[in-house]
Amino acid sequence: MAENSIVLGMADLLVVPAPVKLITLGLGSCIGLVVYDSFAKVAGMAHIMLPLSRGLGGAEKIGKFADTAVPALIEEMLKKGATKGRIKAKIAGGAQMFALPGASADFLTVGAKNVAETKNRLLRMGIALISSDTGGNKGRTIEFSTSNWMLKVKTLGKGINEI
Amino acid sequence: MSELASFNSLQLDAIKEVGNIGTGNAATALSGLLGHMIQMDVPETELVSIYELAEHYGDPMQIVGAVFVRSTGGFQCSLIFIQPEDDAGLMVEMLLKQQFGTFIPISEIPPEMTDSALTEVGNIVLSSFLNAINILLGTQHQISVPGVAHDMLSSILDVVASIYGQMGETALLVNTELKVEGLEAGRKISGQIILLPDPESLELLLKKLKVD
Structure with missing residues (x-):
């Protein structure tokens, strides 16, 4: 069965059954968080923009903040048939695009x-973070495929890193 | 802090005028640097959804060269000068030719030198922009060392979302385009200046312009 490609925009959050390819383009300081349960064959992604909702969470897109996106993503996974103990997570992004000395x-x-808060929330929920490609000063485009449960991270000038 | 979306058209026009004055000064500076006339657009004040920033400015995956500065003092803001990567390359070639008298293709210029030239142009353009605004407002300001990046438009504009995202879903941007005139046929150098006032600075701005 052919994989459907789905591109997630800023602050989007989505959980879908396999087969699927989940894509986020041009992550700078934002985070692409992938979670999956390869046994239940379900995968999800969130495009997180900021660490903490500070009470704004309810009114806004739930995928925007790490503290609201992580629990929402896991909850959605469970609804779609995943089992918590089997869910694995991968993250990419969190670059610092500009450094201004002084x-x-x-x-x-x-x-x-963003990286720290996303990891913190995963840890609190007992979700295993198995690989990451974060930090640095370059943007990333990411593609997660349920055909091999791998996350392809493309960075300008550095090629592709599969995690 | 007032809701961005609640600004009236008089206020948005006043903010645009600030951009206009800044742009005039920036265009003059760029013209002096490159020895060419500069065509400038009338700036626009735009309220843009932080979820659609990259699409708003073009192809999110387009590679751009960007110079970023932070200004502190009476009117706190950030500024970005963004160019398509090819335009930035052409501009560096032109500048170096003016400096050294010989043409060196961009592919043979070490990246450090390209970045240094871009940073300098960005710095001059953005400082001129800021000087004009601060004179108008009667405020003092300090400007940071510029930062430079080459990357996807979408990644670069994440910085805008991180400024405005914490307080809502809308960014207020003053946006203007400069074009270098009198280049050989088929060549183009353009650049966009994006002014990002700190949300807290907008009230001061409106007060100084007497439209609060």
Whole structure:
């Protein structure tokens, strides 16, 4: 059966049965979080923009913040037949696109905070993070295929890293 | 802090005027650097969904060269100068030819030198933009060392989402395009200046312009 390709936009969150290819284009400081249960054959992805909702969560897209996206993604996985103990996670993204020597601005380091908060939420929920490609100063395009449960990470000038 | 979406058209026009004054100054600076006339668009003040930023500015996967600066002081803001990668390359070739008198194709220029030239142009363009605004507002400002990046438009614009995303779903941007005139047929150098006022700075701006 051919894989359907689905491209997720900013703050999107989606869980679908295999076979499927989940894609996010041009992640900078944002995070692409993939979760899957290869036994139940279901996979999900979220395009996370910021670490903490600070009470904004309810009114906005649930995939926007790490603290709201991770629980929502796992809950959706369980609804679609996944078993918590079998769910595995992979993450990519969280780059710092611009470094300004001597300037302090919180938003410039949001990539690292996104990575830290996403990992923290996964840990709290007892979800195994099995691989990641994060940080640095380059954007990433990612593709997750349920044919081999691998996440392809394309970085400009560095080629493809499969995790 | 007022809701961005609740700004009236008079206020948006006032913010646009700030962009206009900044752009004029930036165009003059760029013209002096390159020795060519610069065509400038009338800036636009735009309220854009943070979820659709990249699509709003073009092809999210397009490779661009971008210079980013942060300005602190009375009117806190960030500024980005974005060019399609080919345009940025052509501009660097032109600058180096002016400096050294000989033409070196961009493929033979070391990346460090390309970045250094781009950073310098970005710095001059964006500083000129900021100077004009701060004179208008009567504020003092300090400008950071510029940062430079070459990457997908979508990745570059994540920085906008991280500024505005924490307070809502809309970004307020002042956006303008500069084009270098008088180039050989088939060649083009254009660049976009995007002003990102800190959400907290907008009230000050409107107050100074007496449209609060």
